[in-house]
Amino acid sequence: GAGVSQSPSNKVTEKGKDVELRCDPISGHTALYWYRQRLGQGLEFLIYFQGNSAPDKSGLPSDRFSAERTGESVSTLTIQRTQQEDSAVYLCASSRTEGGLYFGPGTRLTVT
């Protein structure tokens, strides 16, 4: 596609439910990143994929968070047993080489 796409654009869920966020990177971009942005704050690194492997998961806040990437394209970020502090915009970005990230529009997650 022309750019990075993410779905859903908005997600409202009840505390304790699981959610799955999807990212479709730019075709041919081998590097894929997930960031989280809480309201009024900067971008917080979550996880980095190079191809289908994730050499850096250091930013995942807890074991409730997991991510996978298949076919060097689509990635899903799963949050289990959501908590209110998980409410944020989750941004996906891809890159042909390290650095120079192209961001998707984000998924706004609200946990009630």
Add this chain to the structure above:
Amino acid sequence: GQNIDQPTEMTATEGAIVQINCTYQTSGFNGLFWYQQHAGEAPTFLSYNVLDGLEEKGRFSSFLSRSKGYSYLLLKELQMKDSASYLCAVSNDYKLSFGAGTTVTVRA
């Protein structure tokens, strides 16, 4: 660790110039990026500095001093549409670490 500092807010008048400073202390450095983020939207790439000096691109310029751990983004001939958050980000190998962003408000 990573420490990237930039002012929280700046206000300027349409047609004026604003300079957004960014200082960083990071465990590694490959380059420095500036991104623009309008409210409710994703960040978009503005500039990338690898070597010391000034990079000019239209109304926007970015400067880097690696020895001082310092960069600035210069916005000239401000327009109302420049009202946004400006994010400084340091690249270390594969990872981009972001500052909290500077919200620039342009007044008529």
